[in-house]
Amino acid sequence: xxxxxxxxxxxxxxxxxxxxxxxxxxxxxxxxxxxxxxxxxxxxxxxxxxxxxxxxxxxxxxxxxxxxxxxxxxxxxxxxxxxxxxxxxxxxxxxxxxxxxxxxxxxxxxxxxxxxxxxxxxxxxxxxxxxxxxxxxxxxxxxxxxxxxxxxxxxxxxxxxxxxxxxxxxxxxxxxxxxxxxxxxxxxxxxxxxxxxxxxxxxxxxxxxxxxxxxxxxxxxxxxxxxxxxxxxxxxxxxxxxxxxxxxxxxxxxxxxxxxxxxxxxxxxxxxxxxxxxxxxxxxxxxxxxxxxxxxxxxxxxxxxx
Ligand SMILES: NC(=O)c1ccc[n+]([C@@H]2O[C@H](COP(=O)([O-])OP(=O)(O)OC[C@H]3O[C@@H](n4cnc5c(N)ncnc54)[C@H](OP(=O)(O)O)[C@@H]3O)[C@@H](O)[C@H]2O)c1
Numbered sequence: 001x002x003x004x005x006x007x008x009x010x011x012x013x014x015x016x017x018x019x020x021x022x023x024x025x026x027x028x029x030x031x032x033x034x035x036x037x038x039x040x041x042x043x044x045x046x047x048x049x050x051x052x053x054x055x056x057x058x059x060x061x062x063x064x065x066x067x068x069x070x071x072x073x074x075x076x077x078x079x080x081x082x083x084x085x086x087x088x089x090x091x092x093x094x095x096x097x098x099x100x101x102x103x104x105x106x107x108x109x110x111x112x113x114x115x116x117x118x119x120x121x122x123x124x125x126x127x128x129x130x131x132x133x134x135x136x137x138x139x140x141x142x143x144x145x146x147x148x149x150x151x152x153x154x155x156x157x158x159x160x161x162x163x164x165x166x167x168x169x170x171x172x173x174x175x176x177x178x179x180x181x182x183x184x185x186x187x188x189x190x191x192x193x194x195x196x197x198x199x200x201x202x203x204x205x206x207x208x209x210x211x212x213x214x215x216x217x218x219x220x221x222x223x224x225x226x227x228x229x230x231x232x233x234x235x236x237x238x239x240x241x242x243x244x245x246x247x248x249x250x251x252x253x254x255x256x257x258x259x260x261x262x263x264x265x266x267x268x269x270x271x272x273x274x275x276x277x278x279x280x281x282x283x284x285x286x287x288x289x290x291x292x293x294x295x296x297x298x299x300x301x302x303x304x305x306x
Pocket of ligand 1: 273
């Protein structure tokens with residue numbers, strides 16, 4: 001397992017994160033098995049959100065692992081807030097209340113990182129700053145970040161917030177690559193050239209913000225896994241399978257390695273509910289694909305290399 005430092009923090013984190021959005025599908029025993037397997041593989045970072053299973057995910061996590069101070073010290077816990085039932089809410093009151101709920105459900109005194117889940121157009125950045133100040137001063141949250149935010153939204157927040165925003169969690173997989181597409185076909189009259197995110201990848205590298213890739217094996221917005229989907233992605237699966245055979249690993253490891261190969265040190269937030277798949281994915285943590293392999297996979301996903 002490869003470990004990286006999240007810039008501007010003292011956190012040394014695995015480049016694979018266990019995402020817990022799908023945890024409520026499991027029994028307590030299954031959840032325990034999955035979390036312990038993740039730790040055995042070297043994963044020390046766990047991603048949550050207050051809305052996963054309407055709070056059930058966080059509750060099940062702490063119940064399954066029988067959260068106590070010695071286990072807590074071995075984990076880096078991140079959660080998110082700001083999404084309510086059908087709308088977004090970055091009000092001070094909601095942020096502070098949400099964190100209290102998260103801490104209670106996770107049975108912990110503090111979060112390592114709190115993310116604002118999706119941009120709230122009605123946010124008052126000064127209010128967010130007040131909430132963060134309160135949470136930081138009380139020791140409830142060590143570090144702050146965002147998810148699904150573009151550079152201007154981050155700058156707007158950062159103008160008011162004294163704490164450095166250290167993470168941006170964004171959708172990224174071989175089959176979902178807007179973050180790199182427009183840069184590759186710059187200024188060409190093709191759909192791939194459309195810059196959909198204000199160059200968030202380059203902005204993050206320039207500003208030492210760690211990117212976390214959510215849904216690393218999915219296409220579309222929860223469109224299902226592209227791995228093994230030979231009807232929609234015949235060429236991609238052929239290329240990935242060939243490279244997997246060369247390295248003696250599964251296609252899941254190669255899909256993981258394709259993300260971890262990027263020099264931005266992107267963390268992979270995987271969401272599998274299966275121990276075997278989690279172990280397969282972890283094998284991709286420190287496989288270093290060649291440049292040629294990385295581009296071959298990108299092209300096989302249907303992208304243009306001019
Ligand atoms: N910030 C955000 O807005 C946001 C949004 C979504 C998710 N997230 C985070 O990202 C994490 C991961 O998201 P995700 O669960 O969508 O990611 P994912 O790991 O790409 O998808 C996991 C799902 O795909 C299935 N799957 C994986 N590999 C497969 C394969 N080779 N063949 C068939 N099915 C396969 C898994 O099934 P099995 O369980 O059977 O393996 C599971 O249902 C979440 O837990 C959450 O922490 C964040």
